[in-house]
Amino acid sequence: MYVCVCYGVTDKQIKQAVEQGAMDLKSLQAQLNVGKQCGKCVRDTLEMIAATKDMIPNYYEVA
Numbered sequence: 426m427y428v429c430v431c432y433g434v435t436d437k438q439i440k441q442a443v444e445q446g447a448m449d450l451k452s453l454q455a456q457l458n459v460g461k462q463c464g465k466c467v468r469d470t471l472e473m474i475a476a477t478k479d480m481i482p483n484y485y486e487v488a
Contacts, residue, residue, distance in 0.1 A: 428459065428473065429457075429460065431458075431461075431462035432461070432462065434458070434459045436473060439457070439470060442456050442457060443478065448474070448478065449474065
């Protein structure tokens, strides 16, 4: 699904970038240009960042 129509950025691209270390909007903007044109995709992008972060295991948490 396209999240950023202005630059043709998909949800899969955003998830992959977050999994590879882009943990905030500024990092994603530098990599994918998401949210740099009209800004309508920023809210969805932030939600996807949060959801993807929640799925990445944190090995430093105490069990």
